[in-house]
Amino acid sequence: MTDEPTVSDRLKSIGDRLRSVGVQARSKLGEARSRLVAAYHSRPVRQFRSNTLNVIGLVIVLTLILTAIFAPMLAPHDPEEQHLRDRLEGPSAEHPLGTDQLGQDVLSRLIFGARVSLKIGVAVVGISLAIGTAVGVTAGYAGGYVDEGLMRLVDVLLAFPGLLLALVIAGILGPSLTNIMIALAIVGWTSYARVVRGSVLSVKEEEYVKASQLMGTGRLRIVGRHVLPNVMGPVVVLATLDMATVILSTAGLSFLGLGAQPPTPEWGTMISEGRYYLRSAWWVVNFPGLAIMFAVLGFNLLGDGLRDVLDPREEESVQNKGL
């Protein structure tokens, strides 16, 4: 007999190891599942679920996100592929939502358009959020003249019909999605700044924050540990509703001819370009119209639902910078 482990031993140990991995995995999986189940039955989720509209909103938004991610798999055609001879054809098996004036598949363009809309939405909301948070934290913490100055700036921007300003900015910078993003972000960050500043001010007064300040915790850490978690709820709600606003504003600016460079499929531009065919080819205009409506509706519903759960203080923060 040698000390060499036999093949069967080896196999057995591999088998054991695999089994233990399997068991571990299964227990991890089980844990995750039970955690998920627990989350599903937790109070906030229950509260969220209790309103059908909230669930519809979540479903629309998830559909939108999945559509955007899997656009290449979902779209039956290349959204930029032209078939001039098959232009303006009505809905059919080949083109479920018909073709546009260049013979491009409307459904595929809508599917890829979800990407564009989400991309702009996320970018604008992201930039607004970043600027807004930075300004809000700075103003709230610094107080005094800095606060006063920054808040007056916020007032200036809030005091002006945002979309009109965005229109001037985008109009002057020239048509492109990037310019739309810049314009919308320039006018969009103010509401975040307000919310964050308010939260900073109230948290600053809390005993435990004063205590940790006394103990010499750095300001940034205090912000990170106390302010940000506190302000998460309202900000998430604001951001969700803002997505709706941004999608609508983008469509509006695109309609005015400031939108995407062709052949990028963008919903507002599709309506703007398709309006000449309103009567002869209703599908060219009305499907993008529906797409915008549902996307905006989805974010509005989700935002409302999240507000019920996350931000009970604010019943209604009407934000309709939209057109």
Added chain:
Amino acid sequence: MTEPLLSVENLHTHFETHDRTVHAVNGVSFDIEPGEVVGIVGESGSGKSVTARSIMRLEEPGKIVDGSIRYRGEALTEATDETIRRLRGQDMSMVFQDPMTTLNPVFTVSEQIVESLKVHDNPDHQPLREYLRIPFLHDRTDWAEKRDRVVELMSEVGIPNPEERLDAYPHEFSGGMRQRAMLAIALASEPDLLIADEPTTALDVTIQAQILQILSDLRASRDMSVMLITHDIGVVSEVCDRVIVMYGGQVMETGTTEQILTQPRHPYTQALLDCMPQQTERKEQLATIEGQVPNQLGDIEGCPFASRCAYADAACTSASMPVCDCGDGQEAACCALDRVPDPTREAVGVEGSR
């Protein structure tokens, strides 16, 4: 025996929350005779206010699920909206607890009193354009004529210089003044029954005394019944003829003021009286009742006070509570009354106790 003015029998008022039912009022019965001042006492959450609101049929969002409320023999639980409105306008009035929130901030006090007078005159004719004061469409000459009556009412409830305050808004009144205004609104409909839900709780002590004085005077001058809800035994002792002690949505004990204050039979009443500051020596800690007020979620079995009661045994939490006659109209709902010391006998002598 004459018919009581108000007769409440086995009243159950429930509130549906997200996933459960709160039994706010759970089988309450009592009568109020004409001209009588009845005090309803109990801790917060004992169902006093809900009972009062149920009588006014303002129980929403709660629901009366069982029992009856009869006013001069008329069943309020089945009455139509018109009947209820007529009763509110002409027979029953209510004064609420917090005078800071019970007056509509956007109308002048006199407007709110006149409204009450108008309803009293004609509860079935309430033209919207007249009440809303729609420009060009309303005719309010008779509203203006009512100003004298308003002044009268205001002075009756002790608002000084009422003529100068006709155009004042509620926010221009102090708390006590607002409660007087509220009283004036309630009196405008010349009620036979005034339900006052903790009318003095939110006021400071001197004002409290004044308001109570006005209540007593009014009751005397107008010969109306008053249902006075309070958690303050002191208030009860000053103005009430009879007292109903409530706990956990049920009536624990009823009796004349004297009976309740001097010879409480129910352990809850006794505990309640022990907590009164007057009963406590200086520097001694204020007595409290141990435990929590029950949340009244779901069906309640047995005595709601059982968990906090010094004399309770296992049977108390399951058995139904009998109402025991303690003589001279005094009644207590307790399943272990025999174990509870009886102050009347204690007063007679030590040998009287077991």
Added chain:
Amino acid sequence: MWKYIVRRIISGLAVLLGVSVLTFSLTFFTPGDPARTILRKQMGGRSPSQAAIERFREANGLNDSIPVQYVNWVTDVMQGDLGASYHSETAVTTLIGQNLMPTVELAVAGLAVALVVAIPTGVISAVHKGGRLDYGSQVLALLGLSMPNFWLGYLLMLVFAVQLGVLPTHGFGTFGHLVLPAVTLGTGMAAVITRLLRSSMLEVLDEEYIQTARSKGLKERIVVYKHTLRNALIPVITIVGLQFGYLLNGAVIIEMVFQRPGLGSLLIDAIFARNYPVVQGLVLIVAVVFVVTNLLVDITYRYVDPRISLGGGGE
């Protein structure tokens, strides 16, 4: 009260200054020469000569640096002169004057449509909370909120002007011309007001004084429309006031869809033509309108909500 108004006016002026600096500095980043663009338009699409462009730039002070141009502009504005359009010597104030009324008319009509729809809907929705009517009107309000208004405009035009032929497709002047644009503009706003009024009504209905009103024996109609609505309208007025400024956003697009003259069309044309005096003048005027509306809203408060004293804080 006067002190308050003066303070508001001062902060309003600061806002105007900020907005004007912002729009003016944008011209820094602008591609495209206003001289060439405007001359080309005047010449019916022909390219102007270099000499003509130079002359134009000289005549309109375009050769100065932007800060100098700004200071000149502000100096003129102080004297009530918004400058003249590059196109001709027409004063910007004249242009704005010509275009103001159509837009105001549209905005007022849109607001009227919004209020007529939103007040009953919001009230009914709140009164029947949780019921079918509530559900229905909430869904409708959300749809109205989510619908791009240019699309709605075309749909309305298609149905009422083309299919039914009952209303004109475009233009300006008669009451008929106002209907479709006003409905289009009013829809989104109606949705906002409905939602706001609903939640505001629900909040007020929970107030103790509503119980007081009921306890007097008032009919539910009067409890709702007098005691509740009056209070519920207070926060709505703020939003309506703010939204009135935002109506200009919508007006831009709706004026384009329905071919109405107005500040929106004027602004779009001016932006694309690089007609800076008009853009700057318009932006300034819009900001003024906005600041003034806000001030008026605040003053209206005094009348609607007696608790608020303009002196500050209240009680």
Added chain:
Amino acid sequence: MAGNKLNRRTVLKSAAAVGALSIAGCAENTSGNSSGVRIALNTDPTAEVWNTHGGITPYWTNVMEPLVWVNQEMDTEPWLATDWEQTSETTWEFAIREGVSFHNGDKLTADHVVYSFETLLSELAYAPGWLRLEGPESIVALDEYTVEFTTTEPFSVFPGNIAHNMVCIQHPDRNPDENRVIGTGPYQVDEVVVQQEVVTSSFDDYWNDAGQVDELVFEVIEDPNTRSLSLENDEIDIGMSPPRSQIDSLESNDGVEVARQETAGSCYGGFNLYDAPTDDPVLRRALNHAVDQQLIVDTILENVGSPARVPISPTIYWSAHDQVDPYEYDEDTASSLVEESAYGGEMITIVVPNDLVNGRDIAQVLLDDFTSVGVEAEIQMAERAQYSDLVRNGNGHLFLDTSGSNSGAADYVIYDSFHSDGDVNQRRYRNEETGVQNLGGEVDTLIEDGLQATESAVKEEKYVQAQERMKAQAVTLPVYYDEFVAAYQSGLEGVSFSPIPEFTSWTSLEK
């Protein structure tokens, strides 16, 4: 307090009153359809740019007339001037028509001509450069019916150049502040509603054949969709340039007729000849072969217009359309030419102004065509203002635009775009000695010769040669020759348009 209440009531009442007033004001304004003809333009005839002309547009309306007219063949024709003569290299003598009445009854004389030109020169900054007239001595009345013009440089195309709607004759009593317009045309202005419409009526004392319709109303509907909707809705009688997509349905509509007219305009892409990769003529030829113009006309343009071979419309007599062989559409040839060329996969930027009708779609078709022969491309839509800069700076590789003439002298169509010192190329040519769409050298000379030529045959010969050289080097990618379309109610007779549609005369119109 009492004061407050009073105020509140007053406020409410006055608000109600204002509301009532404004509604009443709206109702009064109702303007019904009259016996006249309503013509919908796509630009505002009362726009402020027209102040020089008394507040209304000189285009379309026939209210004011020029000295020289442009006919169906794009040739000049005597109009308010009966004759003209070049008296030296820089001087021209024009004989003014006698017996012409202004709308206010005054008779036209040479002084009115002098006044009109001087007004134009002083009020429009660009006019001196454009007309080559500068200074008070440049326009002189020699006698009551003779005017002498002195140009700043030899300018052979002067008569054609002033055959332009804007260079029209008006009476000194015109007043833009009151919208008082005084011309000599067949229709006189009755009413101007700013930003909406101009109401004109037939002028009885017109020197030529008077208009047959009593009233012409010119209104603005900028949106083409709305324009055609309102035509079908019977709100207007004639609508200019309906959306192409609706021409078919308009033509099949019993109540509506469609008029078509070839114009002097054409749409083409101009290559950037000085930057890689389009500096390679082989690649440019390849791209020319890659595009199927006929398909574009058949589909996107809905058969309005015709496929182009050169950048100059055949309605201009010196167009080389018939003299050159087109680059036939052939993907294989195109692909092999791409292989042959120096092209190495660079991105070609197609720059398109966003006011170019169908420009967006055409650009996308070009992009698709380029991609299928192996050339990468992207589109940059730019506003007109931005576009002008991009072209002149050579930022981009293919500049898509239309070009055409709205005067009797179409020379600038070729000069401005393809001569090194032309407007498009001048900036880069002067700064960097390059340019954009200018081949330079021989082509410059040919264009200069054509410009100076007074005889049509010589001009045609020179310009055709220049166009042939440019075609050989594939300087442009011609797309289509434009066609003007208007739709009108079939009750109307005598609707016809000129190659410069704005020059259309309405006197033949009958209802």
